[in-house]
Amino acid sequence: xxAYYIILIAIFVSCTSSEKQELFTTTGNxxxxxxxxxxYSEKEMNIEKGIDSVIYKVNKSVSTYMPxxxxxxxxxxxxxxxxxxxxxxxFRISEKVYTNSEGYFDPTIGVLRNAYGFGDVxxxxxxxxxxxxxxxxYVGFRKVSLLKDGTVQKDYPEIYFDFNxxxxxxxxxxxxxxLDGLHIDNYIIELGGELVAKGIHLEKNKPWxxxxxxxxxxxxxxxxxxxxxxxxxxMASSGNYRKYRIDPVTGKKYVHTLNPITGSAEKSDVxxxxxxxxxxxxxxxxxxxFMALGLEKSxxxxxxxDGIEAYLTYNDSLNKAQVYITEGFKxxxxxx
Numbered sequence: 001x002x003a004y005y006i007i008l009i010a011i012f013v014s015c016t017s018s019e020k021q022e023l024f025t026t027t028g029n030x031x032x033x034x035x036x037x038x039x040y041s042e043k044e045m046n047i048e049k050g051i052d053s054v055i056y057k058v059n060k061s062v063s064t065y066m067p068x069x070x071x072x073x074x075x076x077x078x079x080x081x082x083x084x085x086x087x088x089x090x091f092r093i094s095e096k097v098y099t100n101s102e103g104y105f106d107p108t109i110g111v112l113r114n115a116y117g118f119g120d121v122x123x124x125x126x127x128x129x130x131x132x133x134x135x136x137x138y139v140g141f142r143k144v145s146l147l148k149d150g151t152v153q154k155d156y157p158e159i160y161f162d163f164n165x166x167x168x169x170x171x172x173x174x175x176x177x178x179l180d181g182l183h184i185d186n187y188i189i190e191l192g193g194e195l196v197a198k199g200i201h202l203e204k205n206k207p208w209x210x211x212x213x214x215x216x217x218x219x220x221x222x223x224x225x226x227x228x229x230x231x232x233x234x235m236a237s238s239g240n241y242r243k244y245r246i247d248p249v250t251g252k253k254y255v256h257t258l259n260p261i262t263g264s265a266e267k268s269d270v271x272x273x274x275x276x277x278x279x280x281x282x283x284x285x286x287x288x289x290f291m292a293l294g295l296e297k298s299x300x301x302x303x304x305x306d307g308i309e310a311y312l313t314y315n316d317s318l319n320k321a322q323v324y325i326t327e328g329f330k331x332x333x334x335x336x
Contacts, residue, residue, distance in 0.1 A: 021186075021202055030055045031168045032065070033192035039179060040186040040202050047182070054178050058171040061086040062163045064110070075110065077157045082150040090163050090170050090281070091146050097166075097285040098141045101301060105289040106260035110160030111138045113258065116265050132263040139260055169236050169284025172196050176280075188230070193237055196280050197230040207231035209334065212274060212311065226311075228332040230276075236283035238291050239272035239313075257291040268294035271321070274311040276329060282308070295324060302326055 021040040026047060028035055037051070061084050063069045073081050083091075097105040112135055117123030124131060143155040172189055176196045179187050186199030188208045197208040207229035238257065258265050273290040277283035286308055290298040295314045302310055309328035316322050325333075 023203065026051070028052075030191060031059070031063075031171055033168075035175075035189065035191035037175070037179075037189050038187060039184050040199075041184060045182065045184075047179070050178055050182075051175055054174050055171065057084075058086055058167065058174055062090050062167045062170075064162060064164070071161050071163065074152050074154075075160050079151060079153070081152065083146070083152060086170070086174070088146065088150075090166055093166055093170065093281045093285055094163065095141060097282070097289060100305065101289045101293065103141070103260055104292045104297070105165070105285055106139060106141050107161055107163050107166065108139050108141055108144060108159050109258055109260050110162035111135050111158060112260075112263055112265075113162050114160065116258065118258075136263050139263070165238075165288040166281055166285040168192060169194055169234070169279070170281035172234070172280040194235065194280055194284060195230060196234045198232055200231060210235065227334040228329075229334060230332070233276055233278065234280035234283045235274065235276050236280055236287045237272065237274045238284075238287035257288060259292050268292060269314045269316075270295055270298060270312050271315060272313045273298075274329075276309040276332065278307055286310070299324065 021042055022044075023038055023040055024044055026037045026039075028048065028051065030051075037047075039045075039047075059066050060069050062071045064071055064075065066072060070081050070083050070087055074083075094105070094107045098107075112132075114121045115124040115127060115131070115135055138156050138158045138160070144159060144161075145153045147153055168191065172191050172194055173196065175189055175191075176187075176198065179189075180198070184198075186202055188197040188210075189195060190210075195210060197210075200206060201208050208231065209227055210230050212226040212228070257268075259268070268291065270291055270293070273287045275283045275287040275290070277286065286305075287310075289301070290310060290312060293301065295312065298310070298312060302308060309326045309332070310324075311326075311329050312324045314322055314324060
């Protein structure tokens, strides 16, 4: 069986009218990638400024790439920062997934990400067991707490928050909430391959259709291995196929997904994860979690979760590419 890239791409159609509503498309840049929003409305709506405002608020709260964001100030040791509702919700999502995954999802992994060269500082020149042991003492979500006054307490000042595995998904949820506030009932948001869909495609009177990209797909000429229906649901993906760094000195390849338990940047047998959930924040977090867990632990976790479905690609004992699909995910697939 062939392996797959799981990059989720909305399959768009041209602007038409249905029941006095037209399909409008808005595109732009956010969170280091691009987004496209399709929505049905009786008239064209000026939503660009509103979306820009949402994106700014999310970045100002939880972006490690904005020097004056709340999270950046906290990472630098400012214990007086009173965080906003965005930070609190991202913290809550992270805490729940951390607990459910028994620590395999951990946003205090920032010191490790920085060490491996996936953060916003220079990587460590040489990573060995001694370096990992010294860094791992600064990793662990039980070593941080959100106090009643809205400040964050850290057991060690070196602890570095990195919400990148959940913040983008939550940011899409924030955009969706903005559209809901405008009483838009049918839309799909695609941002960096992650999606939130509400309502249906009015012209076809069917759910929105999205694609799962095949491993041999070219970036400039994408092909799709499967299609599925997305209605009032979110979908996010994670994979190591395009996100990695090669050490220029040793030539060693470090994958983007890290194991918070061991501190390792080695691959698990899961090569990509596509996750359905009620919100994109949770879908985003669990997609990253399954990458770190590996197949058997992921299957066990999925059995215990309500409302979370997954499409996982993995390498078997013979290093052959295989696919594991939960029953709920299978029901969403569209046969060709």
